[in-house]
Amino acid sequence: MAEITAAAVKDLREKTGAGMMDCKAALVENAGDIEAAVDWLRKKGLSKAAKKSGRIAAEGAVGLKVAGKRAAVVEVNSETDFVARNQQFQELVRVIAGVAEQVGEDVAAILAAAAPAGGTISDAIASAIATIGENITLRRAGVLSVDEGAVASYIHNMVADGLGKIGVVVALQSSGKSDELLTLGRQIAMHIAAANPLAVDPAGIDADTVARERAILAEKATAQGKPANVIDKIVESGLKSYYKEVCLLDQPFVVDPSKSVGQALKECEGRVGAPVKLTAFRRYALGEGIEKQSNDFAAEVAAAAGTR
Structure with a gap:
C-alpha cells in the first residue's frame, strides 16, 4: 500500500474542495495517484464543494x-x-x-x-x-x-x-x-x-457608533438654529433618549412595558433571593447583514434564449 502523506491529502483537497477524510480515502483507494483520486471524488460527488463555495448563502x-x-x-x-x-x-x-x-x-x-x-x-x-x-x-x-x-x-x-x-x-x-x-x-x-438591543448598557456600545449619533444630533440642532451654548445639552439629552432605545437594560420590557428591563431585573431579586x-x-x-442575491428568472430565461 502506497504511503499517503499529509501533503498529498492537502494537495487533493485544494484541487477538489472535498473534506480531508474523503481526500485521504480517495488516495488510499487509488494508491496515492492524485489524478485518479480526483476522478474518484468526482464520481462520488465529493468534489463539488469547491465549486459551490463562492455562491451566496443567506x-x-x-x-x-x-x-x-x-x-x-x-x-x-x-x-x-x-x-x-x-x-x-x-x-x-x-x-x-x-x-x-x-x-x-x-x-x-x-x-x-x-x-x-x-x-x-x-x-x-x-x-x-x-x-x-x-x-x-x-x-x-x-x-x-x-x-x-x-x-x-x-x-x-x-x-x-x-x-x-x-x-x-x-x-x-x-x-x-x-x-x-x-x-x-x-x-x-x-x-x-x-x-434587538445593541448592548446591555451604554458602556457596551461601540465608540464609533456613539460618535456618529452625537454628530447627527449636533448637526440637527445646528440646522434648527439652536445657539452654540445649548447644543451640547441638546446632544446629551438626545443621547439619553438613544440609549433608552438601543440599550437592553433601558428598554421598556416587552412583558410589561410600564417598566424597563433593568427595573424588571431588580424586582426579580426578591423572588430569586439574591442580587441578579x-x-x-x-x-x-438568520442572514442579517448579508446582501442576498436577487435573481430575475424571466431575465435569465431571456438571456439564455439570446433575446437580451
Missing part, C-alpha cells in the same frame, strides 16, 4: 446548545430556505452548536475541531455540501457562561428542536434560585429577539 438556521451554565448560539447558512428543513442539515447545525459550546466562539477553532462522526467540522460541512448540493457556511458563533446563576435561551420561528430564524442566549449571574432565573432569562431572551446581574447576551438573526 438562508439556513440559527442553532442553540445549552449545557447547564453554558450555552452556544451559531448561525449556519445555506443558499435556500428549503435546506433548513433537510434533516441532514439540521443535524449538522446541532453538531456545530454542540462543538461550539465545548471549544468556544472562534469560528476557525470550531471548524478545526473534531466532529463526532470523524474528521473535522470543516470536513463535515464539505461532506454536507457535496450531499445536499448547496453552499453551506458557518458564519458566526457566540458562547456565554456564568460561574453561578443561569444561561437562558429562546428560539424564534423554530423549524426544529433547537433551530430557528432567531436565536438568543442570556447570561444571568446570581446565587439565587435557578428556576426563577431561567424563567426571567427566557422572558428577557424573548424581549431581545423582539427589540445580566452580564451578556447574544442575538443572531
